[in-house]
Amino acid sequence: MRKTLLLLFLIICFVQSNLWAQKITVNARLDSTVIWIGNQAHLTFEVSQQPNQKVNMPLFTDSIIGGLNLVEPVKIDTVKSQDGHILVTQHYLVTAFQDSLLYIPPLPFVYKGDTVWSKSLSLKVIQPFKIDTASHTIADIKSVFDPKFNWLEFLLKILVGLAIVGLLILIYVLYQKYFKKKPDLSNKEFKLLLPPYVVALNQLDKIKQEKPWQQGRSKEYHTELTDIVREYIERVFNINSLEMTSEEILEHLLHLRMEQKAAYLGLKQILQLADLVKFAKWNATPDEHELSLLNAYLFVNQTKVEEVKPLEEIKKEESNKELKTI
DSSP states (O other): OHHHHHHHHHHHHHHHHHHHHHOOEEEEEESOSEEETTOEEEEEEEEEEOTTOOOBOOOOSSEEETTEEEEEEEEEEEEEOTTSOEEEEEEEEEEOOSSEEEEEOOOEEEETTEEEEOOOEEEEEEOOSOOOSSOOOOOOOOOOOOOOOOHHHHHHHHHHHHHHHHHHHHHHHHIIIIISOOOOOOHHHHHHHSOHHHHHHHHHHHHHHHOGGGGTOHHHHHHHHHHHHHHHHHHHHOSOGGGSOHHHHHHHTTTHHHHOHHHHHHHHHHHHHHHHHHHSOOOOOHHHHHHHHHHHHHHHHHHOOOOOOOHHHHHHHHHHHHHHHO
16 A cells, blocks of 8 residues: 555656646846837847747737837747756847837747746836927027038048049059050151161162172162162152163253262163163173172262151152152
């Protein structure tokens, strides 16, 4: 009999302890009991429960009660304690816009048909400013407040502006010096910029160094030599010598026979020997080759003009020549 009573007592204690272990607790609190109109307060609900328990908690979307509005949606935190319980916390940020005392009644937290109620709370909302309702006069609009002039900020703006202008000038100078594409003069334009005699003498010096007649290129030598002389004559005497025969060139320069006879005779020797080599397959001697080169130097040096015309004027004359040719 004693054993039966003892066993029954143990069973009752186990059931009670199990029921006690399954019970949930709820705590509700406000971080402030008094706020000004429009200010905010934190409303918190804490539920202590077992890990396997599912508690239905009240959720709010716009307001908790009439006059107590939600600023932010609910935030839920879950923390596990050392004894195995779980603490679930609901955070609400609330505000009110009416001078009143707000009462938050107990709220239900349900687990398997068992309801645990939170404690009630109250929040006092006050108007911090006195409003004179007896006076009906309309106050004047206050003038616009002019802040003090900030010299430091003004100077900083000037310095920044000067720095930007200086940077732009530096970028422009560097671009002009290192990046801007230089005018690309063609070989013909470059020759036009130099005096005709300088161009001719440079070309004659090149032939003198190469001496193509010694390499068996007699025809090429006389062709190149006469081309140099013809281009020189065209620029100095303003005649289309590149399109003329040797006889026509000598006829146009007949005045040189009286004024500069040596130059004229030297030109005649150059042109006649070149025609013999190019068209009659004449085998000129080395002395004859060198004589033509010397006469070319003589002709250029005796007929050279020191004055140089502007490039645009030279181009205009060149284009006029081309039009006359057409």
